[in-house]
Amino acid sequence: MKLIKIISFACITLLSSNIFAKTNEAARLFSRAAEFSQVKISPGGDYLSAISQKDDKAMLLILNAKTKQPVHVVFFPGNAQVGRYEWVNDERVVLQKVYLKGWSNQPQYFGELIAVNADGSDSTYLFGYKGAEQQTGSRVKKTNTAIRATATILDPLPDNKRFMLVQALPWGGGGSNTAENTQKVYRVDVYKGSRKKIASSPIPYANFLNDHEGNVRFVSGTKDHVNSTLFYRDNNEWVDTAKLNLNLDAIAPIAFSNEKDSLYVTASESGGTRGVYLLNIKTGDKQLVSRDKVVDPSNLWINKTSKKLYAVEYENGYPTYEFVDSKDPSAVYIKQLLAALPGHQIHIVSQTNNAKKMIIKAFNDRNPGHYYLFDADAIKLEYLVSKKKWIDxxxxxxxxxxxxxxxxxxxxxxxxxxxxxxxxxxxxxxxxxxxxxxxxxxxxxxxxxxxxxxxxxxxxxxxxxxxxxxxxxxxxxxxxxxxxxxxxxxxxxxxxxxxxxxxxxxxxxxxxxxxxxxxxxxxxxxxxxxxxxxxxxxxxxxxxxxxxxxxxxxxxxxxxxxxxxxxxxxxxxxxxxxxxxxxxxxxxxxxxxxxxxxxxxxxxxxxxxxxxxxxxxxxxxxxxxxxxxxxxxxxxxxxxxxxxxxxxxxxxxxx
Known part of the structure; x- marks a missing residue:
């Protein structure tokens, strides 16, 4: 694989390379937060995006993918800043609005989601406790009713230009017990914020799995942070898999298979390490797909286009991959990238809908992480930016x-x-x-x-x-x-x-x-x-x-x-x-x-x-x-x- 000329899409001021001179200088160097994180590419491949810092607050940079020139910057005034975000279609991002409060330096998230087009147009308050009320001086449209819940994006549904899935934890219930409230899943219009509830979890601390069409079909959760339970959806009702007598513990859904009524789960037998199993929820049949005798999976790699599992990552010492489907295009790419960047671990962190372009993170014990743009057709790797470029x-x-x-x-x-x-x-x-x-x-x-x-x-x-x-x-x-x-x-x-x-x-x-x-x-x-x-x-x-x-x-x-x-x-x-x-x-x-x-x-x-x-x-x-x-x-x-x-x-x- 040929590496092309290094291109950086943002100016970074390098610190002195003499990092070991003084205690205070070393302390400042290693305490500094990443200058770039959450680097992504839009579903159509037209834009690059990343979280960076301005005035000690997080902002979202959106750039033209070809020219690397800024198209728009999302930066909230006052004590608000950008949290996590997702591309929900070719032109639109949805982001969390978080706050820096006087009593704490930790950003506080109150469940608000804001949408905006890549060029900065059509900014809309999609989800949150403020709802349809219009704030004086605000340029953010509010076209939906208020909801007292903390929202996270379950699935941006990038193939669906109009809707995304939001997982919401309703407020109320008494102090910190709010965390145990029944979580809901809503289908949310990414332009208007109108929403429709499509599922409720039967168990706290829900981990939902939806199919490619946005249907929520599985959920796992826990009542004590020690044991977990898996449910599947049948005729709009949740069914506890405990009835299948699977003899598996800590079951969690991860991906669908090509077989009808089957899915991949992680689970443990007899208290051993967790493995990946192919589970049929109708017959109760299970097949061990991958398991390490020493460690649980550290990452499970799903093809974003097909939603199929292609690799399991383990870390018994150094990280390694076991390729469940070695012919999957993403598996092939990772093998090529590992060879192109020796000594580094490779993660695909974002990709276009057609999987022709990807954002790659390469890192190791000495390198906090470099981000690259990988062009699968041209088989080229283009350096973009580093998390902490001041680290040598x-x-x-x-x-x-x-x-x-x-x-x-x-x-x-x-x-x-x-x-x-x-x-x-x-x-x-x-x-x-x-x-x-x-x-x-x-x-x-x-x-x-x-x-x-x-x-x-x-x-x-x-x-x-x-x-x-x-x-x-x-x-x-x-x-x-x-x-x-x-x-x-x-x-x-x-x-x-x-x-x-x-x-x-x-x-x-x-x-x-x-x-x-x-x-x-x-x-x-x-x-x-x-x-x-x-x-x-x-x-x-x-x-x-x-x-x-x-x-x-x-x-x-x-x-x-x-x-x-x-x-x-x-x-x-x-x-x-x-x-x-x-x-x-x-x-x-x-x-x-x-x-x-x-x-x-x-x-x-x-x-x-x-x-x-x-x-x-x-x-x-x-x-x-x-x-x-x-x-x-x-x-x-x-x-x-x-x-x-x-x-x-x-x-x-x-x-």
């Missing part, structure tokens, strides 16, 4: 998959980031447990925090401990009610493993984590007080019994069921696994970072640990951002945290 991949660190056997014989996987140009021997180490703990996992790819730390000469260890998602139901469930014990033992055993390999200096180790990782940082430091020189807890939960009384998890019915399942109700056991009740065991230097508007790990969690530390006269460093939530959104706030974190690590690790 040649100066970034390598991320290597690792695996080891834990103290009780369980195989555990993870990743080790090694500083660029430094021998992997007797290195200082920062252990970085991920959040969750159930559901998320760490992946191979560019990680800003890991690269920042590695730029200062330290290695970074990420561990997919038991309880992590992506390794099968049994592996995830093995972490239930083991938050402060077996999960932490896996993190500690991983640390000892890299010490035994001679990679790490056992006298220079710190642990840093966010959310559940923040809990793990402090909890692991209480279990192995002589192993870690310092521990940084970011947005952590530190008192497990308190989770049943504070925060947004316990506020939902499903959340309470989830907590009872994954934590249990033995208060003495929970206290034994809580850093607030074990600060007397600490020896590490402690830094605590929190957002004042954090609802997931509310400020009461930080205050509980502070009170315990002060009662023991234990010194600690604190960074509090009043207007941030569960994780820092603002670039300046992230840069401040990164700078403080690096200073703390440098002091303790003697970097």
């Amino acid at each position: 991949p040649e100066k970034m660190a390598e991320i290597k998959p690792i695996h080891f056997t834990s103290r009780d014989g369980v195989e555990i996987h993870g990743y080790l980031t090694l500083p660029n140009g430094v021998e992997a021997k007797e290195l200082p180490l920062v252990v970085n447990p991920h959040g969750g703990p159930h559901g998320p996992r760490d992946w191979w790819g560019f990680d800003s925090q890991s690269q920042l730390i590695a730029s200062q000469g330290a290695a970074v260890l990420q561990v997919n401990f038991r309880g992590s998602g992506g390794y099968g139901i049994n592996f995830e469930n093995a972490g239930h009610q083991k938050w402060g014990t077996e999960i932490q033992y896996d993190i500690i055993d991983a640390t000892k493993h890299v010490i035994e390999q001679g990679i790490v200096d056992k006298e220079r180790i710190c642990i840093v984590g966010g959310s559940f990782g923040g809990y793990s940082a402090i909890q692991s430091a209480t279990i192995e007080p002589d192993l870690f020189k310092c521990a940084i807890g970011f947005a952590g939960v530190y008192d497990l019994p308190l989770m049943f009384n504070e925060g947004d998890v316990q506020g939902r019915r499903a959340g309470k069921r989830y907590l009872k399942e994954v934590l249990g109700e033995d208060e003495k056991l929970l206290e034994s696994m809580s850093p607030t009740h074990n600060v007397g065991k600490l020896k590490a230097n402690i830094m605590l970072v929190h957002g004042g508007e954090d609802e997931r790990a509310p400020i009461e969690q930080l205050e509980a640990l502070e009170e315990a530390l002060e009662k023991h006269h234990y010194p600690y460093k604190k960074l509090l951002m009043d207007d941030e939530g569960h994780g820092f959104y603002d670039d300046e706030n992230k840069a401040k945290y990164y700078s403080e974190m690096l200073s703390f690590l440098k002091t303790n690790l003697k970097l």
Whole structure:
């Protein structure tokens, strides 16, 4: 495949290539948000589009695909900005309108969808609580009734120039329990906003699957965030597949097949890893199509034109593809692109209706991502733009998959980031447990925090401990009610493993984590007080019994069921696994970072640990951002945290 001349469709100011000069400079570099994201091509191929930044707010750029010249920019005045968006036909986009509110730096989405033509004409308020009321001074038409619901685009139906499908979560029901309301699907006119309800989910947290004509035929959901159920549509009624005795768990619909009454689903047998099955909903027959013995699918690739499954992506270490239909044009293209861009993973992120032109994202552990325009007829790849062009991949660190056997014989996987140009021997180490703990996992790819730390000469260890998602139901469930014990033992055993390999200096180790990782940082430091020189807890939960009384998890019915399942109700056991009740065991230097508007790990969690530390006269460093939530959104706030974190690590690790 021949690569043509590089063309960039936007001016980017490059930062200094000397990225490792100072702590503050490095912190600013790696905290900076992507300059371009959501790069797409219109269904007819006439326009390119992307989200970029202006005055620290997200805007939508629309460009002529041939000339790369701007056609229109969507930029809201005041505190509004553009969220996610979709092309709904050759000339029209629908976008979320989100708001930056004074109490939080996190954009707030209230369910409003706005449509506009590529040239900026015919802007219409399609869906939201403001409905038909006309705002003074607004140029956005409102031709529909108000609806108190949060909308997401289920399917833009790009072949249908008039309509799209919208999935809506109705408001009401009492506080955070709104999330458990029955979700609806509406057929919405993309010009007028008129709508017709075509389906309602029989189960909360719905995941709908519609066919090419826009008929909603399948839905899965959950009542406890642990177990899920699949329903299919029969004579306008939902039928629970539990009646089929499939002996499958965690069933979720993904794509249709060529066989009548059959579809592809992901599911697990006997608690093992999830696989892809071809399921007949009339006979109950099932056929295993693809499954990895170690990991669940990381991505499922559907041909946007035919809506058929052509590849399953797995990530047991490095990402790999299994091609279910190797003759599918998209499968052929991906194979060619992988050969054309060696060392990169390839994702098709957008394409025209005829699949002749595609937006390709190429990325790896050193490269946050380059976007290309691929012309299938000409077999040409044209560079468009980079997510973070100021990052020089040649100066970034390598991320290597690792695996080891834990103290009780369980195989555990993870990743080790090694500083660029430094021998992997007797290195200082920062252990970085991920959040969750159930559901998320760490992946191979560019990680800003890991690269920042590695730029200062330290290695970074990420561990997919038991309880992590992506390794099968049994592996995830093995972490239930083991938050402060077996999960932490896996993190500690991983640390000892890299010490035994001679990679790490056992006298220079710190642990840093966010959310559940923040809990793990402090909890692991209480279990192995002589192993870690310092521990940084970011947005952590530190008192497990308190989770049943504070925060947004316990506020939902499903959340309470989830907590009872994954934590249990033995208060003495929970206290034994809580850093607030074990600060007397600490020896590490402690830094605590929190957002004042954090609802997931509310400020009461930080205050509980502070009170315990002060009662023991234990010194600690604190960074509090009043207007941030569960994780820092603002670039300046992230840069401040990164700078403080690096200073703390440098002091303790003697970097």
